[in-house]
Amino acid sequence: MSSTPNAAAPHGAPASPVAVRVQAIESLLVAKGYVDPAAIETLLDTYEHRIGPRNGARVVARAWTDPDFDRWLDRDATAAIASMGYTGRQGEHMVVVRNTPMVHNLVVCTLCSCYPWPVLGLPPVWYKSAPYRSRAVADPRGVLAEFGVDLPGHVEIRVWDSTAEIRYLVMPMRPAGTDGWSAEALAELVVRDAMVGTAIVSLPSGEPS
Amino acid sequence: MNGAQDLGGQHGFGPVRPEADEPVFHEDWERQAMALTVLMGPIGGWNIDESRAARESLPPAQYLSSSYYEIWTAGLEKLILERGLVSAAELEVGRPLQPRAPIAAALSADQVGPMLARGAPSQREPQAPARFAVGDQVRTNVMNPATHTRLPRYARGKRGMIVMVHGVHVFPDSSGVGQGENPHWLYSVRFDAHELWGPDTTASAVYVDCWEPYLEPA
Numbered sequence: 001m002s003s004t005p006n007a008a009a010p011h012g013a014p015a016s017p018v019a020v021r022v023q024a025i026e027s028l029l030v031a032k033g034y035v036d037p038a039a040i041e042t043l044l045d046t047y048e049h050r051i052g053p054r055n056g057a058r059v060v061a062r063a064w065t066d067p068d069f070d071r072w073l074d075r076d077a078t079a080a081i082a083s084m085g086y087t088g089r090q091g092e093h094m095v096v097v098r099n100t101p102m103v104h105n106l107v108v109c110t111l112c113s114c115y116p117w118p119v120l121g122l123p124p125v126w127y128k129s130a131p132y133r134s135r136a137v138a139d140p141r142g143v144l145a146e147f148g149v150d151l152p153g154h155v156e157i158r159v160w161d162s163t164a165e166i167r168y169l170v171m172p173m174r175p176a177g178t179d180g181w182s183a184e185a186l187a188e189l190v191v192r193d194a195m196v197g198t199a200i201v202s203l204p205s206g207e208p209s
Numbered sequence: 210m211n212g213a214q215d216l217g218g219q220h221g222f223g224p225v226r227p228e229a230d231e232p233v234f235h236e237d238w239e240r241q242a243m244a245l246t247v248l249m250g251p252i253g254g255w256n257i258d259e260s261r262a263a264r265e266s267l268p269p270a271q272y273l274s275s276s277y278y279e280i281w282t283a284g285l286e287k288l289i290l291e292r293g294l295v296s297a298a299e300l301e302v303g304r305p306l307q308p309r310a311p312i313a314a315a316l317s318a319d320q321v322g323p324m325l326a327r328g329a330p331s332q333r334e335p336q337a338p339a340r341f342a343v344g345d346q347v348r349t350n351v352m353n354p355a356t357h358t359r360l361p362r363y364a365r366g367k368r369g370m371i372v373m374v375h376g377v378h379v380f381p382d383s384s385g386v387g388q389g390e391n392p393h394w395l396y397s398v399r400f401d402a403h404e405l406w407g408p409d410t411t412a413s414a415v416y417v418d419c420w421e422p423y424l425e426p427a
């Protein structure tokens with residue numbers, strides 16, 4: 001077996017070639033003084049623990065409960081979302097698209113993986129994958145079926161291909177039976193995929209709707 | 210470029226496979242690859258369009274058989290080699306063999322938060338009025354540049370309607386090839402799904418963000 005002195009090999013398993021390669025790149029960039037290991041940890045902590053789809057869920061729940069904020073999202077989603085502290089990389093220019101009983105929106109990036117990081121975090125593997133990127137624009141109903149979503153035939157399906165630096169957030173429909181709920185309680189219902197358009201927000205099974 | 214990244218409308222990749230309770234990263238090396246890519250951009254001197262251009266210029270067979278962070282890793286290698294920040298020999302051994310390139314200092318941990326919060330807005334001040342307004346009918350150009358572009362193949366030569374005017378934004382077809390920002394008006398264009406796919410679609414409409422040079426009146 002070849003020697004892999006720099007690559008972590010947990011439990012004695014050989015590190016994969018790409019793991020060895022990335023470790024070599026990291027060691028080199030750190031040794032050259034291009035990358036500070038402490039910055040790596042700060043960056044990863046941000047996306048593993050601080051920025052994720054709970055941010056977007058708070059935006060959606062606030063829109064459902066605060067009409068002024070909801071209108072602000074239509075006028076200037078970037079500013080409205082920034083007012084909640086969600087700004088920056090891969091969310092510099094935000095647009096909200098609204099689901100209604102007649103319209104369902106679905107977001108994709110056919111060319112790469114553009115995704116609104118400040119409100120949803122880093123994209124899941126399926127969003128970046130060839131099956132989703134190839135089919136979302138042509139066969140969104142087929143894609144939605146793979147997420148267990150079956151929309152009535154009369155619903156207009158709009159697909160947003162994120163080809164520029166505009167990042168789209170889907171505003172899902174508020175589920176029936178949630179009148180009077182607090183924004184905090186509503187945010188708990190808002191799953192990540194509903195803000196991409198591959199899920200519908202619903203009450204937990206077992207609860208009356 | 211008509212590379213493997215331009216996936217819209219291709220067939221044969223199989224079903225989408227959502228993963229329940231998916232972790233942010235699946236492997237430690239993915240964490241490293243992501244962090245190194247994000248941290249090298251600001252000091253390496255390349256922009257997001259050049260990063261994308263590096264990834265999509267991978268040979269198609271390699272692109273399609275690589276995982277997402279494998280593609281990022283290959284793109285990062287390409288950029289640090291092309292810019293002379295490291296040598297191929299250094300990458301092989303994983304340690305320095307030649308002096309550090311004269312670029313900015315590494316980002317410190319306390320610079321990371323502000324850098325991410327600032328992002329890299331692509332909007333610029335208009336220098337000329339917009340050619341199109343909401344409601345205008347347009348047709349995308351037929352073009353096949355061998356260099357970076359953000360007009361997908363499925364949306365070339367198609368008739369659509371302007372539905373949003375996003376302001377003036379950095380033009381990737383220029384900035385991705387080191388030719389400056391060359392900002393242009395950016396529009397959201399609505400294409401009837403049948404215009405794009407004929408009868409073979411379940412979409413109603415597809416919306417593509419198009420810079421002005423991609424469009425002509427229709």
